[in-house]
Amino acid sequence: MDPHLLTTFVTVARHGSFSAAAAELGYTQSAVSQQIAALEADLGLALLGRRPVKPTAAGRRLLEHAGPLLLRLRAARADVLRAAAVPGHRLRLAATPLALNPVLAMRLARARAAQPRLEVTLHTRGAQEVAAMVAGGEADLGLADGIVAPSDPLRLPDTGPITTVGVTEEELVVALEAGHPLAGRASLRLADLVDARWLQTPLCPLTRLRDLVGEGFPVALDYRGDDVRTVANLVAAGHGLTLLPASALPPTPTAMAARGVPLGAPRLVHRVELLHGALPPGPAADLAHALSG
Amino acid sequence: MDPHLLTTFVTVARHGSFSAAAAELGYTQSAVSQQIAALEADLGLALLGRRPVKPTAAGRRLLEHAGPLLLRLRAARADVLRAAAVPGHRLRLAATPLALNPVLAMRLARARAAQPRLEVTLHTRGAQEVAAMVAGGEADLGLADGIVAPSDPLRLPDTGPITTVGVTEEELVVALEAGHPLAGRASLRLADLVDARWLQTPLCPLTRLRDLVGEGFPVALDYRGDDVRTVANLVAAGHGLTLLPASALPPTPTAMAARGVPLGAPRLVHRVELLHGALPPGPAADLAHALSG
DNA sequence: GCTAGTTACGGCGTCCGTAAGGATC
DNA sequence: GATCCTTACGGACGCCGTAACTAGC
Numbered sequence: 001m002d003p004h005l006l007t008t009f010v011t012v013a014r015h016g017s018f019s020a021a022a023a024e025l026g027y028t029q030s031a032v033s034q035q036i037a038a039l040e041a042d043l044g045l046a047l048l049g050r051r052p053v054k055p056t057a058a059g060r061r062l063l064e065h066a067g068p069l070l071l072r073l074r075a076a077r078a079d080v081l082r083a084a085a086v087p088g089h090r091l092r093l094a095a096t097p098l099a100l101n102p103v104l105a106m107r108l109a110r111a112r113a114a115q116p117r118l119e120v121t122l123h124t125r126g127a128q129e130v131a132a133m134v135a136g137g138e139a140d141l142g143l144a145d146g147i148v149a150p151s152d153p154l155r156l157p158d159t160g161p162i163t164t165v166g167v168t169e170e171e172l173v174v175a176l177e178a179g180h181p182l183a184g185r186a187s188l189r190l191a192d193l194v195d196a197r198w199l200q201t202p203l204c205p206l207t208r209l210r211d212l213v214g215e216g217f218p219v220a221l222d223y224r225g226d227d228v229r230t231v232a233n234l235v236a237a238g239h240g241l242t243l244l245p246a247s248a249l250p251p252t253p254t255a256m257a258a259r260g261v262p263l264g265a266p267r268l269v270h271r272v273e274l275l276h277g278a279l280p281p282g283p284a285a286d287l288a289h290a291l292s293g
Numbered sequence: 294m295d296p297h298l299l300t301t302f303v304t305v306a307r308h309g310s311f312s313a314a315a316a317e318l319g320y321t322q323s324a325v326s327q328q329i330a331a332l333e334a335d336l337g338l339a340l341l342g343r344r345p346v347k348p349t350a351a352g353r354r355l356l357e358h359a360g361p362l363l364l365r366l367r368a369a370r371a372d373v374l375r376a377a378a379v380p381g382h383r384l385r386l387a388a389t390p391l392a393l394n395p396v397l398a399m400r401l402a403r404a405r406a407a408q409p410r411l412e413v414t415l416h417t418r419g420a421q422e423v424a425a426m427v428a429g430g431e432a433d434l435g436l437a438d439g440i441v442a443p444s445d446p447l448r449l450p451d452t453g454p455i456t457t458v459g460v461t462e463e464e465l466v467v468a469l470e471a472g473h474p475l476a477g478r479a480s481l482r483l484a485d486l487v488d489a490r491w492l493q494t495p496l497c498p499l500t501r502l503r504d505l506v507g508e509g510f511p512v513a514l515d516y517r518g519d520d521v522r523t524v525a526n527l528v529a530a531g532h533g534l535t536l537l538p539a540s541a542l543p544p545t546p547t548a549m550a551a552r553g554v555p556l557g558a559p560r561l562v563h564r565v566e567l568l569h570g571a572l573p574p575g576p577a578a579d580l581a582h583a584l585s586g
Numbered sequence: 587g588c589t590a591g592t593t594a595c596g597g598c599g600t601c602c603g604t605a606a607g608g609a610t611c
Numbered sequence: 612g613a614t615c616c617t618t619a620c621g622g623a624c625g626c627c628g629t630a631a632c633t634a635g636c
Contacts, residue, residue: 001296001366001369001370002295002296003294003295003296017615018615018616019614019615019616027602027603028602028603028604029615029616029617030602030603030604030605030616030617030618031601031602031603032616033615033616033617033618034601034602034617034618035601035602037617038600038601043370043373043374044374045373045374045377050609050610050615050616050617051609051610051611051615051616053615053616057376057377058373058376058377061372061373061376061571062369062373065365065368065369065372065373065454066369068365069362069365069366069369072358072361072362072365073294073362075358076294076355076358076359076362077294077336079354079358080336080338080351080354080355080358081336081337081338083350083351083354084338084350084351161358278354310590311590311591312589312590312591320627320628321627321628321629322590322591322592323591323592323593323627323628323629323630324626324627324628325591326590326591326592326593327592327593327626327627328626328627329591330592331626343590343591343592343634344590344591344634344635344636346590346591
């Protein structure tokens with residue numbers, strides 16, 4: 001159960017190929033084969049079926065543990081190093097596409113104005129990756145967003161010892177094309193839209209809506225990307241509906257733009273949370289404070 | 294950050310000595326010294342001060358991560374092996390001293406009567422150890438107890454992927470000596486007892502009461518053991534008060550025995566939870582079902 | 587000078603790479 | 612027969628033990 005072997009194992013499982021994993025990890029096929037053999041010998045179990053290379057039942061079980069385990073290992077290392085590091089003036093942020101909303105962008109700007117020497121780099125990633133980057137020390141601060149009932153916390157995957165604090169909550173709107181029959185309404189009830197045509201996007205996964213409201217929400221178009229403007233254009237062209245924070249749509253819609261109709265019921269908000277590890281006094285802690293408002 | 298080195302590190306930190314850790318781990322002093330040196334070199338930080346051997350700030354931080362990390366590693370291994378193991382007729386239970394109350398003892402007896410070939414071994418341990426044994430696969434089922442508001446879950450330390458289900462909740466009594474001025478009351482309010490003389494015991498840690506009610510609960514005697522009868526005898530002899538599940542005191546008190554006065558307020562119960570990992574069909578699953586009632 | 591951790595050095599085991607060997611499509 | 616994993620073998624490195632060294636009490 002050497003982490004080294006575990007890493008190789010998850011890589012092989014992910015690629016479904018020893019040789020591809022070897023290429024990614026910088027080993028030879030042979031080394032990977034030996035590592036898997038060693039892991040299987042250690043546990044006394046077959047973890048992978050060969051030809052095709054596919055996890056066995058035991059292998060799938062181990063895979064469920066291996067990811068979080070390796071993440072926690074990196075997180076521990078990062079945390080110890082972070083606590084001992086001298087705070088520099090380089091800050092690495094990671095945020096989901098909708099997390100850096102106007103309010104937070106403004107707070108970030110104010111914080112930077114107060115500390116002109118601060119160098120900031122920002123990465124856009126998925127929520128899980130943001131959490132993993134913060135836990136693993138690749139980012140100092142993370143921002144993740146999601147749709148929840150007011151003042152409920154986001155349900156982020158467990159990625160180890162991370163602190164999360166809510167920073168903003170914003171009204172949600174149903175985004176639909178300008179000519180849509182419902183576009184003129186003052187507000188909409190989600191329950192009335194279970195049979196509408198919906199966009200499946202990472203920004204508003206329909207599984208989340210089903211969790212909150214129940215079955216329904218058929219997929220009219222599945223967008224596998226994270227560009228908000230693309231989503232807005234898809235909506236405007238009538239490909240389907242989606243839920244967005246009000247600030248993600250232009251305030252004065254043109255003829256070609258998507259309309260946002262406030263979501264009346266259920267009471268849901270777009271929540272953004274700040275993620276961080278231990279914060280020794282320094283620019284990271286200052287910025288965390290600034291972003292929290 | 295090899296788990297091997299981590300294990301050595303926590304052992305050294307626990308003993309405050311390289312040589313003692315070496316003896317426990319079956320290494321030479323020299324090997325331990327080299328392992329710690331390797332870990333410190335890997336992180337680029339001093340983890341232990343020498344003479345006396347004591348963790349540095351970074352070392353303390355690493356210690357906080359190392360324990361859970363190593364536990365999860367063992368837990369992952371145990372889980373994979375457990376899922377693949379053929380169910381035998383040997384069952385290992387671990388329980389806190391107050392967890393195997395009369396109700397559960399009876400359920401266990403019924404389950405054993407139904408499966409006469411079942412061999413059961415039972416260990417009494419602290420709650421954290423019970424959880425660790427279950428997570429690490431050293432026990433098939435665990436029982437842990439604690440004091441909570443009705444139907445609240447116990448707050449067990451995070452010991453990895455473990456399932457917990459409540460199995461019993463029982464009335465709590467204030468245990469006090471027969472001649473105590475309050476012994477005749479029909480019920481007592483905990484808030485009125487914040488200034489009484491209390492026993493500090495692992496069975497009813499006063500910190501828990503302070504969590505629930507607030508400051509107070511001075512320590513009159515600190516018992517570092519887990520024997521319920523000893524606690525009852527201490528109470529009977531007037532060393533102090535404690536909280537016990539009603540079933541832990543004899544139902545018809547003699548002159549020398551401790552009295553139990555029902556706890557009227559706040560509404561608290563003695564809750565027992567069953568802990569287990571993944572349960573493939575077999576005796577362990579059957580017993581878990583039997584214990585759940 | 588005694589106790590306890592560190593450093594030097596040598597042997598053994600581990601792990602990887604090269605290359606040949608099978609198994610499956 | 613091509614692809615892909617496994618096995619055999621050799622070299623390098625890592626890790627531990629013995630033993631000499633050193634720092635505090």
